[in-house]
Amino acid sequence: MRNGVYVQDSSLCHCHRLRCIKGNLYGISQDIEHFWIRGIAMMTSRERFLAALRRQHVDRPSVANPTSIVTTDLQDKLGIHFPYAHQDATQMAALALAGHMELGYDVVSPIFAGGTHEAEALGVPVRWGDRGHMPACERSIWTTDDEIKIPDDFIDHPAIAVPLEAIRLLKHEIGTEVGIIGKVYGPWSMAYHCFGLSHFLKMTIKNPGMVSDILEKLKDVAVRFGRAQVEAGADALCYGAHITGDLIRPEAYPQFLEEIDQGMEAAIGAPLIFHCCGRTLDRIGYFNTNAQTAFHFESQNDPAEMKALAEMVLIGNINNPEIIRSGSCDDVRHAVFTALDADVNIIAPECAVPLDAPMANVRAVVESVLEYSASGRERAV
Ligand SMILES: [Zn+2]
Secondary structure (H helix, E strand, O other), X not given: OOOOOOOOOOOOOHHHHHHHHHHHOOOXXXXXXXXXXXXXXXXXXXXXXXXXXOOOOOOOOEEOOOOOOOOHHHHHHHXXXXXXXXXXXHHHHHHHHHHHHOOOOOEEOOOOOOOHHHHHHHOOOEEOOEOOXXXXXXXXXXXXXXXXXXXXXXXHOHHHHHHHHHHHHHHHHHOOOOEEXXXXXXXXXXXXXXXXXXXXXXXXXXXXXXXXHHHHHHHHHHHHXXXXXXXXXXXXXEEEOOOOOOXXXXXXXXXXXXXXXXXXXXXXXXXXXXXXXXXXOOOHHHHHHHOOOEEEEOOOOOHHHHHHHOOOEEEEEXXXXXXXXXXXXXXXXXXXXXXXXXXXXXXXXXXXXXXOOOHHHHHHHHHHHHHHHHOOXXXXX
Protein backbone atom coordinates (compact mmCIF):
# COMPACT_ATOMS: atom_id res chain seq x y z
CA MET A 1 0.00 0.00 0.00
CA ARG A 2 1.60 3.31 -1.11
CA ASN A 3 -0.55 6.00 0.45
CA GLY A 4 -0.10 4.73 3.98
CA VAL A 5 2.35 2.83 6.11
CA TYR A 6 0.48 -0.44 6.37
CA VAL A 7 2.57 -3.32 5.12
CA GLN A 8 0.39 -5.91 3.47
CA ASP A 9 2.98 -8.59 2.80
CA SER A 10 1.30 -11.60 4.36
CA SER A 11 4.51 -13.64 4.13
CA LEU A 12 5.81 -11.62 7.09
CA CYS A 13 4.92 -12.67 10.61
CA HIS A 14 2.78 -10.38 12.78
CA CYS A 15 5.78 -9.08 14.68
CA HIS A 16 7.73 -8.28 11.54
CA ARG A 17 4.77 -6.54 9.93
CA LEU A 18 4.27 -4.40 13.03
CA ARG A 19 7.98 -3.52 13.09
CA CYS A 20 7.80 -2.34 9.44
CA ILE A 21 4.84 -0.13 10.30
CA LYS A 22 6.62 1.18 13.38
CA GLY A 23 9.67 2.08 11.29
CA ASN A 24 7.47 4.08 8.94
CA LEU A 25 5.71 6.11 11.61
CA TYR A 26 6.95 9.64 11.92
CA GLY A 27 8.04 9.50 15.53
CA ILE A 28 6.31 12.67 16.74
CA SER A 29 6.68 11.58 20.35
CA GLN A 30 10.45 12.04 20.21
CA ASP A 31 10.07 15.38 18.43
CA ILE A 32 7.68 16.93 20.86
CA GLU A 33 9.60 15.65 23.85
CA HIS A 34 12.58 17.78 22.74
CA PHE A 35 10.37 20.69 23.62
CA TRP A 36 10.76 19.60 27.24
CA ILE A 37 14.36 20.14 28.23
CA ARG A 38 15.22 20.45 31.88
CA GLY A 39 18.52 18.73 32.34
CA ILE A 40 16.93 15.90 34.32
CA ALA A 41 16.65 12.30 33.26
CA MET A 42 13.35 11.84 31.45
CA MET A 43 11.00 9.08 32.44
CA THR A 44 9.85 6.72 29.75
CA SER A 45 6.19 7.07 28.81
CA ARG A 46 5.39 3.84 30.63
CA GLU A 47 7.22 4.90 33.80
CA ARG A 48 5.39 8.24 33.75
CA PHE A 49 1.96 6.64 33.25
CA LEU A 50 2.49 4.00 35.95
CA ALA A 51 3.93 6.54 38.41
CA ALA A 52 0.90 8.80 37.85
CA LEU A 53 -1.43 5.85 38.46
CA ARG A 54 0.41 5.21 41.75
CA ARG A 55 0.44 8.95 42.67
CA GLN A 56 4.23 8.94 42.62
CA HIS A 57 6.49 11.71 41.35
CA VAL A 58 6.38 12.33 37.57
CA ASP A 59 8.73 14.44 35.42
CA ARG A 60 5.63 15.97 33.82
CA PRO A 61 1.90 15.13 33.89
CA SER A 62 1.06 11.96 32.00
CA VAL A 63 -1.27 11.96 28.99
CA ALA A 64 -2.94 8.58 28.65
CA ASN A 65 -6.15 7.67 26.85
CA PRO A 66 -8.23 4.83 28.34
CA THR A 67 -10.58 4.99 25.30
CA SER A 68 -10.03 5.45 21.56
CA ILE A 69 -8.19 8.47 20.11
CA VAL A 70 -8.47 7.22 16.53
CA THR A 71 -9.78 9.71 13.96
CA THR A 72 -10.51 9.33 10.25
CA ASP A 73 -7.47 11.46 9.34
CA LEU A 74 -5.23 9.26 11.52
CA GLN A 75 -6.59 6.17 9.75
CA ASP A 76 -5.98 7.81 6.35
CA LYS A 77 -2.44 8.82 7.29
CA LEU A 78 -1.57 5.24 8.21
CA GLY A 79 -3.61 3.59 5.49
CA ILE A 80 -5.18 1.43 8.20
CA HIS A 81 -8.93 1.67 8.55
CA PHE A 82 -11.90 0.48 10.57
CA PRO A 83 -13.43 -2.08 10.53
CA TYR A 84 -10.23 -4.03 9.63
CA ALA A 85 -8.33 -2.58 12.60
CA HIS A 86 -10.90 -4.24 14.90
CA GLN A 87 -10.46 -7.61 13.21
CA ASP A 88 -6.75 -8.00 12.41
CA ALA A 89 -4.20 -8.01 15.22
CA THR A 90 -1.38 -6.33 13.28
CA GLN A 91 -3.61 -3.52 12.02
CA MET A 92 -5.09 -3.08 15.49
CA ALA A 93 -1.62 -2.88 17.06
CA ALA A 94 -0.31 -0.50 14.41
CA LEU A 95 -3.24 1.91 14.72
CA ALA A 96 -2.88 1.86 18.52
CA LEU A 97 0.87 2.44 18.21
CA ALA A 98 0.17 5.64 16.27
CA GLY A 99 -1.43 7.01 19.44
CA HIS A 100 2.08 7.11 20.90
CA MET A 101 4.26 7.65 17.86
CA GLU A 102 2.09 10.10 15.91
CA LEU A 103 0.15 11.76 18.70
CA GLY A 104 2.61 11.55 21.60
CA TYR A 105 0.43 9.83 24.23
CA ASP A 106 2.16 7.88 27.02
CA VAL A 107 0.09 4.77 26.30
CA VAL A 108 -1.34 2.70 23.51
CA SER A 109 -4.96 1.50 23.74
CA PRO A 110 -5.66 -1.14 21.10
CA ILE A 111 -9.28 -1.95 21.98
CA PHE A 112 -11.02 0.91 20.21
CA ALA A 113 -14.59 -0.42 20.41
CA GLY A 114 -16.96 -0.34 23.36
CA GLY A 115 -17.61 -3.89 24.53
CA THR A 116 -18.43 -5.27 21.08
CA HIS A 117 -15.58 -7.81 21.15
CA GLU A 118 -17.06 -9.48 24.23
CA ALA A 119 -20.62 -9.06 22.93
CA GLU A 120 -19.85 -10.82 19.64
CA ALA A 121 -18.14 -13.67 21.49
CA LEU A 122 -21.35 -14.09 23.51
CA GLY A 123 -23.46 -14.24 20.34
CA VAL A 124 -24.67 -10.65 19.94
CA PRO A 125 -24.74 -9.66 16.24
CA VAL A 126 -22.30 -6.76 15.79
CA ARG A 127 -22.08 -4.21 12.98
CA TRP A 128 -18.35 -3.47 12.90
CA GLY A 129 -18.73 -0.06 11.24
CA ASP A 130 -16.30 1.60 8.86
CA ARG A 131 -13.77 4.43 8.64
CA GLY A 132 -16.34 6.92 9.98
CA HIS A 133 -18.44 4.71 12.25
CA MET A 134 -17.64 2.88 15.47
CA PRO A 135 -18.98 -0.67 15.94
CA ALA A 136 -22.45 -1.17 17.41
CA CYS A 137 -24.56 -4.11 18.59
CA GLU A 138 -27.42 -4.83 16.20
CA ARG A 139 -29.84 -6.36 18.69
CA SER A 140 -30.05 -7.89 22.12
CA ILE A 141 -30.10 -11.68 22.51
CA TRP A 142 -31.45 -12.40 25.99
CA THR A 143 -34.49 -11.43 28.07
CA THR A 144 -33.95 -13.36 31.35
CA ASP A 145 -30.93 -14.39 33.37
CA ASP A 146 -31.48 -18.15 32.68
CA GLU A 147 -30.61 -17.57 29.05
CA ILE A 148 -27.09 -16.32 29.85
CA LYS A 149 -24.45 -18.66 28.49
CA ILE A 150 -20.76 -17.86 28.49
CA PRO A 151 -19.11 -20.43 26.20
CA ASP A 152 -16.19 -22.37 27.72
CA ASP A 153 -14.03 -21.37 24.78
CA PHE A 154 -15.14 -17.72 24.97
CA ILE A 155 -11.49 -16.59 25.16
CA ASP A 156 -10.65 -18.36 21.88
CA HIS A 157 -13.38 -16.62 19.88
CA PRO A 158 -11.73 -14.52 17.11
CA ALA A 159 -13.34 -11.33 18.46
CA ILE A 160 -11.45 -11.92 21.73
CA ALA A 161 -8.31 -13.52 20.28
CA VAL A 162 -7.54 -10.54 18.00
CA PRO A 163 -7.22 -7.88 20.74
CA LEU A 164 -5.24 -10.33 22.89
CA GLU A 165 -2.79 -10.89 20.04
CA ALA A 166 -2.60 -7.12 19.42
CA ILE A 167 -1.67 -6.58 23.09
CA ARG A 168 1.01 -9.30 22.85
CA LEU A 169 2.48 -7.65 19.73
CA LEU A 170 2.55 -4.25 21.39
CA LYS A 171 4.08 -5.68 24.56
CA HIS A 172 6.82 -7.30 22.51
CA GLU A 173 7.50 -4.22 20.41
CA ILE A 174 7.22 -1.26 22.81
CA GLY A 175 6.09 -2.74 26.11
CA THR A 176 9.11 -1.63 28.14
CA GLU A 177 8.76 2.02 27.09
CA VAL A 178 5.09 2.70 26.49
CA GLY A 179 2.11 1.88 28.72
CA ILE A 180 -0.54 -0.49 27.39
CA ILE A 181 -4.17 0.02 28.41
CA GLY A 182 -6.63 -2.80 27.73
CA LYS A 183 -10.38 -2.60 28.09
CA VAL A 184 -13.26 -4.63 29.46
CA TYR A 185 -16.94 -3.90 29.84
CA GLY A 186 -18.17 -4.61 33.34
CA PRO A 187 -21.42 -6.57 33.82
CA TRP A 188 -23.65 -3.46 33.91
CA SER A 189 -22.42 -2.20 30.54
CA MET A 190 -22.40 -5.72 29.07
CA ALA A 191 -26.03 -6.14 30.14
CA TYR A 192 -26.98 -3.19 27.89
CA HIS A 193 -25.48 -5.05 24.93
CA CYS A 194 -26.98 -8.46 25.74
CA PHE A 195 -30.41 -7.47 27.13
CA GLY A 196 -30.95 -4.09 25.45
CA LEU A 197 -30.64 -0.78 27.28
CA SER A 198 -34.30 -0.02 27.97
CA HIS A 199 -35.26 -3.63 28.81
CA PHE A 200 -32.41 -3.83 31.31
CA LEU A 201 -33.12 -0.43 32.89
CA LYS A 202 -36.83 -1.28 33.25
CA MET A 203 -35.83 -4.49 34.98
CA THR A 204 -34.02 -2.47 37.69
CA ILE A 205 -37.49 -1.34 38.80
CA LYS A 206 -39.69 -4.32 37.90
CA ASN A 207 -37.35 -7.16 38.79
CA PRO A 208 -34.30 -6.02 40.78
CA GLY A 209 -33.57 -9.60 41.87
CA MET A 210 -33.06 -10.64 38.27
CA VAL A 211 -30.78 -7.64 37.68
CA SER A 212 -28.53 -8.86 40.49
CA ASP A 213 -28.51 -12.38 39.03
CA ILE A 214 -27.59 -11.05 35.59
CA LEU A 215 -24.72 -8.98 36.96
CA GLU A 216 -23.42 -11.89 39.01
CA LYS A 217 -23.33 -14.10 35.90
CA LEU A 218 -21.93 -11.48 33.49
CA LYS A 219 -19.06 -10.43 35.75
CA ASP A 220 -17.14 -13.50 34.58
CA VAL A 221 -16.90 -12.03 31.08
CA ALA A 222 -14.89 -9.05 32.40
CA VAL A 223 -12.78 -11.22 34.70
CA ARG A 224 -11.83 -13.75 32.01
CA PHE A 225 -11.19 -11.23 29.23
CA GLY A 226 -9.41 -8.89 31.68
CA ARG A 227 -7.07 -11.55 33.06
CA ALA A 228 -6.18 -12.67 29.55
CA GLN A 229 -5.29 -9.07 28.62
CA VAL A 230 -3.05 -8.76 31.68
CA GLU A 231 -1.33 -12.05 30.75
CA ALA A 232 -0.86 -10.70 27.21
CA GLY A 233 0.88 -7.59 28.57
CA ALA A 234 -1.68 -4.90 29.50
CA ASP A 235 -0.44 -2.59 32.29
CA ALA A 236 -3.92 -1.33 33.22
CA LEU A 237 -7.47 -1.75 31.97
CA CYS A 238 -10.31 0.61 31.28
CA TYR A 239 -13.40 -0.82 33.03
CA GLY A 240 -16.64 0.34 31.37
CA ALA A 241 -19.44 0.87 33.91
CA HIS A 242 -22.09 3.00 32.25
CA ILE A 243 -24.20 3.52 35.34
CA THR A 244 -24.68 6.99 33.99
CA GLY A 245 -26.42 10.10 35.33
CA ASP A 246 -28.94 10.53 32.53
CA LEU A 247 -29.97 6.84 32.69
CA ILE A 248 -30.25 5.86 36.33
CA ARG A 249 -30.27 7.21 39.89
CA PRO A 250 -26.99 7.22 41.89
CA GLU A 251 -28.32 4.78 44.52
CA ALA A 252 -28.42 2.04 41.87
CA TYR A 253 -24.66 1.76 42.30
CA PRO A 254 -24.62 0.56 45.93
CA GLN A 255 -27.82 -1.41 45.31
CA PHE A 256 -26.56 -3.46 42.36
CA LEU A 257 -22.94 -2.97 41.43
CA GLU A 258 -20.68 -1.77 44.21
CA GLU A 259 -19.95 -5.18 45.71
CA ILE A 260 -19.18 -6.77 42.35
CA ASP A 261 -16.93 -3.86 41.33
CA GLN A 262 -15.06 -4.04 44.64
CA GLY A 263 -13.68 -7.47 43.73
CA MET A 264 -12.82 -6.67 40.13
CA GLU A 265 -9.34 -5.16 40.38
CA ALA A 266 -8.08 -8.04 42.53
CA ALA A 267 -9.77 -10.62 40.27
CA ILE A 268 -8.31 -9.17 37.07
CA GLY A 269 -4.88 -8.48 38.56
CA ALA A 270 -4.07 -5.00 37.22
CA PRO A 271 -5.04 -1.40 38.01
CA LEU A 272 -8.53 -0.62 36.72
CA ILE A 273 -9.61 2.72 35.27
CA PHE A 274 -13.30 2.98 36.07
CA HIS A 275 -15.12 4.67 33.16
CA CYS A 276 -18.55 6.19 33.55
CA CYS A 277 -19.84 8.82 31.12
CA GLY A 278 -21.90 11.90 31.86
CA ARG A 279 -22.44 13.82 35.07
CA THR A 280 -21.02 11.79 37.93
CA LEU A 281 -20.49 14.31 40.73
CA ASP A 282 -23.69 12.96 42.33
CA ARG A 283 -22.28 9.41 42.50
CA ILE A 284 -18.52 9.76 42.89
CA GLY A 285 -18.96 9.18 46.64
CA TYR A 286 -20.22 5.69 45.81
CA PHE A 287 -17.56 5.05 43.15
CA ASN A 288 -14.86 5.90 45.72
CA THR A 289 -15.68 2.70 47.57
CA ASN A 290 -15.15 0.32 44.64
CA ALA A 291 -11.43 -0.31 45.32
CA GLN A 292 -10.47 0.55 41.74
CA THR A 293 -7.38 2.68 41.07
CA ALA A 294 -8.58 5.44 38.78
CA PHE A 295 -11.66 7.20 37.45
CA HIS A 296 -11.98 8.37 33.83
CA PHE A 297 -14.46 11.23 33.92
CA GLU A 298 -16.20 13.64 31.59
CA SER A 299 -16.08 17.41 31.17
CA GLN A 300 -19.70 17.73 32.33
CA ASN A 301 -18.08 17.61 35.77
CA ASP A 302 -16.03 20.58 36.91
CA PRO A 303 -12.50 19.19 37.44
CA ALA A 304 -11.92 21.11 40.70
CA GLU A 305 -15.25 19.92 42.14
CA MET A 306 -14.43 16.35 41.11
CA LYS A 307 -10.94 16.62 42.61
CA ALA A 308 -12.47 17.71 45.92
CA LEU A 309 -14.74 14.65 46.04
CA ALA A 310 -12.83 11.85 44.30
CA GLU A 311 -10.51 9.52 46.16
CA MET A 312 -9.41 7.69 43.01
CA VAL A 313 -6.68 8.90 40.63
CA LEU A 314 -8.44 11.15 38.10
CA ILE A 315 -8.09 10.77 34.33
CA GLY A 316 -9.81 12.96 31.73
CA ASN A 317 -11.58 15.44 31.33
CA ILE A 318 -11.02 17.20 28.02
CA ASN A 319 -14.32 17.79 26.25
CA ASN A 320 -14.86 15.92 22.98
CA PRO A 321 -17.83 17.44 21.09
CA GLU A 322 -17.14 21.16 21.52
CA ILE A 323 -13.39 21.21 22.04
CA ILE A 324 -11.55 18.27 20.49
CA ARG A 325 -14.01 17.84 17.63
CA SER A 326 -15.15 21.43 16.94
CA GLY A 327 -12.73 23.72 18.79
CA SER A 328 -9.31 25.17 18.00
CA CYS A 329 -5.92 24.11 19.39
CA ASP A 330 -6.23 27.15 21.67
CA ASP A 331 -9.51 25.82 23.07
CA VAL A 332 -7.77 22.49 23.75
CA ARG A 333 -4.96 24.34 25.49
CA HIS A 334 -7.41 26.23 27.70
CA ALA A 335 -9.21 22.99 28.71
CA VAL A 336 -5.93 21.19 29.43
CA PHE A 337 -4.62 24.07 31.55
CA THR A 338 -7.90 24.17 33.51
CA ALA A 339 -7.71 20.40 34.20
CA LEU A 340 -4.04 20.65 35.24
CA ASP A 341 -4.75 23.65 37.48
CA ALA A 342 -7.37 21.47 39.19
CA ASP A 343 -4.72 18.74 39.60
CA VAL A 344 -6.36 16.11 37.42
CA ASN A 345 -3.68 13.41 37.68
CA ILE A 346 -3.64 12.15 34.08
CA ILE A 347 -4.87 14.19 31.10
CA ALA A 348 -6.99 12.55 28.38
CA PRO A 349 -10.01 13.09 26.17
CA GLU A 350 -13.12 12.45 28.28
CA CYS A 351 -14.29 9.41 26.28
CA ALA A 352 -13.69 7.97 22.78
CA VAL A 353 -12.71 10.83 20.48
CA PRO A 354 -15.30 11.36 17.71
CA LEU A 355 -13.94 9.89 14.48
CA ASP A 356 -14.42 13.16 12.57
CA ALA A 357 -12.34 15.20 15.03
CA PRO A 358 -9.11 16.69 13.63
CA MET A 359 -6.01 14.72 14.58
CA ALA A 360 -4.25 18.06 15.29
CA ASN A 361 -6.57 18.65 18.26
CA VAL A 362 -5.95 15.17 19.65
CA ARG A 363 -2.22 15.87 19.45
CA ALA A 364 -2.75 19.36 20.93
CA VAL A 365 -3.78 17.69 24.21
CA VAL A 366 -0.20 16.39 24.56
CA GLU A 367 1.42 19.59 23.28
CA SER A 368 -0.58 21.64 25.79
CA VAL A 369 0.61 19.46 28.68
CA LEU A 370 4.22 19.91 27.53
CA GLU A 371 3.70 23.66 27.27
CA TYR A 372 2.17 23.80 30.75
CA SER A 373 5.10 21.87 32.20
CA ALA A 374 7.72 23.95 30.40
CA SER A 375 6.11 27.15 31.69
CA GLY A 376 6.76 26.00 35.26
CA ARG A 377 3.15 26.81 36.13
CA GLU A 378 2.37 25.44 39.58
CA ARG A 379 -0.34 22.84 39.97
CA ALA A 380 -2.89 23.19 42.74
CA VAL A 381 -1.20 20.56 44.90
ZN1 LIG B 1 -17.80 7.26 27.91
